[in-house]
Amino acid sequence: MNHQRMNHQRTNQARTGLRERTRRAIQKEITEAAERLFVERGYEATTIGHIAEAVGMSRRTLYRYFATREDIVLGKLDLVADDLLAALRSRPGDEPLWTSLRHSFDLLVAHFDDVWKVEFAEPMQRIIFGTPDLLGRYLEKLERMQGAAELVVRERAETTGTPWADDDPTPRAVVGAAFGCLVAAQHAWFAGGAKEKFGVMIDRAMAAVVPRD
Amino acid sequence: MNHQRMNHQRTNQARTGLRERTRRAIQKEITEAAERLFVERGYEATTIGHIAEAVGMSRRTLYRYFATREDIVLGKLDLVADDLLAALRSRPGDEPLWTSLRHSFDLLVAHFDDVWKVEFAEPMQRIIFGTPDLLGRYLEKLERMQGAAELVVRERAETTGTPWADDDPTPRAVVGAAFGCLVAAQHAWFAGGAKEKFGVMIDRAMAAVVPRD
DNA sequence: CAACGTGTGGCACAGTGTGTCAACAACGGC
DNA sequence: GCCGTTGTTGACACACTGTGCCACACGTTG
Numbered sequence: 001m002n003h004q005r006m007n008h009q010r011t012n013q014a015r016t017g018l019r020e021r022t023r024r025a026i027q028k029e030i031t032e033a034a035e036r037l038f039v040e041r042g043y044e045a046t047t048i049g050h051i052a053e054a055v056g057m058s059r060r061t062l063y064r065y066f067a068t069r070e071d072i073v074l075g076k077l078d079l080v081a082d083d084l085l086a087a088l089r090s091r092p093g094d095e096p097l098w099t100s101l102r103h104s105f106d107l108l109v110a111h112f113d114d115v116w117k118v119e120f121a122e123p124m125q126r127i128i129f130g131t132p133d134l135l136g137r138y139l140e141k142l143e144r145m146q147g148a149a150e151l152v153v154r155e156r157a158e159t160t161g162t163p164w165a166d167d168d169p170t171p172r173a174v175v176g177a178a179f180g181c182l183v184a185a186q187h188a189w190f191a192g193g194a195k196e197k198f199g200v201m202i203d204r205a206m207a208a209v210v211p212r213d
Numbered sequence: 214m215n216h217q218r219m220n221h222q223r224t225n226q227a228r229t230g231l232r233e234r235t236r237r238a239i240q241k242e243i244t245e246a247a248e249r250l251f252v253e254r255g256y257e258a259t260t261i262g263h264i265a266e267a268v269g270m271s272r273r274t275l276y277r278y279f280a281t282r283e284d285i286v287l288g289k290l291d292l293v294a295d296d297l298l299a300a301l302r303s304r305p306g307d308e309p310l311w312t313s314l315r316h317s318f319d320l321l322v323a324h325f326d327d328v329w330k331v332e333f334a335e336p337m338q339r340i341i342f343g344t345p346d347l348l349g350r351y352l353e354k355l356e357r358m359q360g361a362a363e364l365v366v367r368e369r370a371e372t373t374g375t376p377w378a379d380d381d382p383t384p385r386a387v388v389g390a391a392f393g394c395l396v397a398a399q400h401a402w403f404a405g406g407a408k409e410k411f412g413v414m415i416d417r418a419m420a421a422v423v424p425r426d
Numbered sequence: 427c428a429a430c431g432t433g434t435g436g437c438a439c440a441g442t443g444t445g446t447c448a449a450c451a452a453c454g455g456c
Numbered sequence: 457g458c459c460g461t462t463g464t465t466g467a468c469a470c471a472c473t474g475t476g477c478c479a480c481a482c483g484t485t486g
Contacts, residue, residue, distance in 0.1 A: 019463085047440085047441065047442090048441080048442070048443090049441085057465085057466090058465070058466045058467075059442095059443095059466090060444095060465080060466060060467075060468095061464080061465055061466065063442090063443065063444080064464080064465085067443080068442085068443075069442080069443095132350075132353055133349075135353050135356065136346075136348075136349030136350050136352060136353040137345075137349050139349060139352035139353060139355075139356060140345055140348050140349040140352060142352075143348065143352060143396075147400075166404070166405070167401055167404065167405035167409065168401065168417065169394075169397045169398050169400070169401035169402075169414055169415075169417050169418040169421070170417065170418065170421040172396075172397035172400055172401065172418070173393065173394045173397035173398070173417075173418035173419070173421045173422050174421060174422055175393075175397075176390075176392075176393025176394060176396055176397045177389075177390035177393045177394065177422045178393075179389075179393060180386065180388075180389025180390045180391075180392060180393040181382075181386045181389060181390060183356075183385075183389055184382045184385035184386035184388075184389045185382050185386070187360075187382065187385055188380055188381065188382035188385065189382075191379070191380065192379070192380035196380065201382055202382075204381065204382050204383065204386075205382040205383070205385070205386035206386070208382070208383040208386045208387060208424055209386050209387055209390040209422065209424040210424065211421055211422040211423065232432085260471085260472065260473085261472080261473070261474090262472085270434080270435085271434070271435045271436075272435090272473095272474095273434075273435060273436070273437090273475095274433080274434055274435065276473090276474065276475080277433080277434085280474080281473085281474075282473080282474095
């Protein structure tokens with residue numbers, strides 16, 4: 001229970017504390033070793049014990065850095081989520097919602113086209129989408145992002161004087177549609193061997209689905 | 214590995230065989246006992262052992278009916294998925310895609326407004342959305358449904374002479390947007406205490422997001 | 427009857443994730 | 457310097473999931 005809140009507990013306070021920094025460094029080390037193993041031996045075949053051995057620590061200690069094996073792969077997503085929400089919040093209030101959402105995704109686009117792609121992009125993507133456990137966790141995290149995004153969208157609508165009723169599914173639906181496009185773009189992206197830029201893919205996907213403003 | 218294909222392996226052949234029927238009956242019995250336990254003691258707190266004991270069979274045998282504990286809750290979804298795809302296939306080819314998708318969801322609407330609601334609707338929904346594991350599996354199943362739906366949509370577009378390129382994210386995006394609306398409707402539905410009909414909710418959600426035809 | 431296929435339970439096993447405890451290092455005040 | 461506090465680590469035991477394997481019981485068919 002309560003796995004998801006264990007890492008990165010306070011993004012604001014103690015941002016540059018020594019503790020936090022070394023913790024991040026170790027987390028990164030673990031992640032890299034683990035991903036190497038996942039890519040070359042497969043996700044299912046790589047146990048926590050293997051990873052612990054690879055980074056030279058005990059199984060128990062590893063669990064203090066990542067609550068579950070899925071989190072080793074998907075933990076960074078929580079950080080991205082915070083940034084995405086901040087980006088969404090910072091969009092001008094009079095901008096069409098769909099456009100704001102598209103721009104918020106730019107962070108993910110960068111994440112895909114830059115960091116991931118250079119080192120592990122395609123293989124790790126394939127591992128995530130090819131492993132039921134990971135895919136489920138991934139989608140669950142996207143789900144929670146959508147919940148948070150809905151709140152942001154509702155707040156924004158309130159400031160512009162056109163709020164939605166509490167039981168109106170509209171804001172969630174628009175956000176959900178946007179994330180649906182995101183996943184669609186991911187599929188198309190590495191279905192085409194990641195030859196095309198991810199940004200292009202998501203533009204196409206979101207152009208095909210434009211809600212009434 | 215390969216959990217999801219273990220149950221309901223051939224929906225077409227041997228539809229009314231004795232074996233299949235008794236199997237279904239036992240599955241149903243297990244499901245009902247399990248859901249009762251889940252509702253009153255919580256999902257996490259209910260082990261396979263408890264369920265097995267409740268229905269009077271061994272743990273090992275229970276695993277021959279459901280590959281995972283999640284499947285006890287979400288297994289029926291696979292059947293619904295088949296029906297949903299069949300419904301989608303049977304829509305007229307000249308109908309706007311969004312309308313076809315909306316009508317395909319009627320099955321789910323019935324499932325929500327009728328069967329579930331009468332007995333376990335709200336509690337089970339809450340359990341699914343409140344348990345990370347279950348939510349993940351649920352979303353993963355929706356994901357696979359979307360993959361299958363995309364194929365149907367592509368085939369249909371081919372017969373009408375307006376196919377999409379293989380690397381075009383459009384069909385998946387539209388399908389994904391529709392499923393996003395579905396989930397949005399679920400949220401709004403039991404956020405409002407399931408007072409409103411589910412059909413109304415999904416109508417509102419999908420009306421808010423209409424892609425270009 | 428015998429052979430066969432199928433459903434069942436028992437057992438052992440690898441793996442995940444948790445609670446608990448003792449050892450140990452780091453840091454501050456005295 | 458010494459000592460308590462605090463945080464990190466590893467070891468062990470534990471409950472639970474899911475799988476492989478084997479022996480047994482049952483009904484059907486030859």
